[in-house]
Amino acid sequence: MSAPIGILGGTFDPVHLGHLRICVELRERLGLDHVRLVPNRVPPHRDAPRASDQVRARWIADAIADEPGLVLDTLELEREGPSYTADTLASLRARFPDRPLVCVLGQDAFDGLVTWHRWEDIGSLAHVVVVPRPGTPRSPVESLPGLTRTDRVEDLHDRLQGCLLAADVTPLAVSSTQVRRLLVQGRSVRYLVPDPVWRALRAR
Numbered sequence: 001m002s003a004p005i006g007i008l009g010g011t012f013d014p015v016h017l018g019h020l021r022i023c024v025e026l027r028e029r030l031g032l033d034h035v036r037l038v039p040n041r042v043p044p045h046r047d048a049p050r051a052s053d054q055v056r057a058r059w060i061a062d063a064i065a066d067e068p069g070l071v072l073d074t075l076e077l078e079r080e081g082p083s084y085t086a087d088t089l090a091s092l093r094a095r096f097p098d099r100p101l102v103c104v105l106g107q108d109a110f111d112g113l114v115t116w117h118r119w120e121d122i123g124s125l126a127h128v129v130v131v132p133r134p135g136t137p138r139s140p141v142e143s144l145p146g147l148t149r150t151d152r153v154e155d156l157h158d159r160l161q162g163c164l165l166a167a168d169v170t171p172l173a174v175s176s177t178q179v180r181r182l183l184v185q186g187r188s189v190r191y192l193v194p195d196p197v198w199r200a201l202r203a204r
């Protein structure tokens with residue numbers, strides 16, 4: 001089977017180095033073909049993003065321009081209605097019928113998974129990999145309906161979907177909320193966000 005494709009969904013308001021390190025480290029550690037960054041248009045569980053769809057997508061595009069293993073995927077921006085992860089994974093499954101898909105979630109996002117729209121379908125569409133999130137207690141990552149806990153990275157390659165794995169990445173305690181707060185206070189966000197994003201924010 002071909003190498004799995006990683007998917008990191010989020011609001012990316014703005015994209016920061018925490019997001020990008022997760023993608024780069026998991027790509028190497030899990031042997032992913034590439035990781036798709038998927039900005040959402042209408043996040044179902046939170047306020048609307050401050051920055052427009054186009055601006056958030058542009059920040060991601062600029063941040064990953066010279067990183068071939070990372071890809072911007074605007075499919076949620078092109079879809080009407082709430083940006084449900086199950087719908088996104090169904091679209092990607094239709095597009096990549098023979099590729100394992102790996103949906104990456106921070107611990108904070110994973111903790112809310114069982115409240116998501118059609119969450120029980122996720123294991124029939126993709127694997128789920130959970131990474132620690134500084135500031136969120138590390139709770140046990142245990143099997144759920146449709147998602148079987150494993151510690152074997154090979155399982156992500158041997159099966160198309162349905163595995164649940166906890167992975168370690170370098171802990172980076174940065175959040176988009178923190179970046180927005182610093183900007184409101186007129187303080188620097190340099191080295192929390194990629195340089196092209198820092199330059200764009202400074203110009204705004």
Ligand code: ATP
Pocket residue numbers: 008009010011012013018019022104105106107108109110131132133134172173174175176177178
């Ligand atoms: P906000 O502060 O606006 O809520 P955020 O920093 O949490 O934004 P999102 O775009 O909402 O960023 O996050 C997308 C995904 O990335 C989620 O699964 C989230 O858990 C994960 N994530 C974001 N930042 C980190 C980080 N520093 N460490 C680990 N996971 C992270």
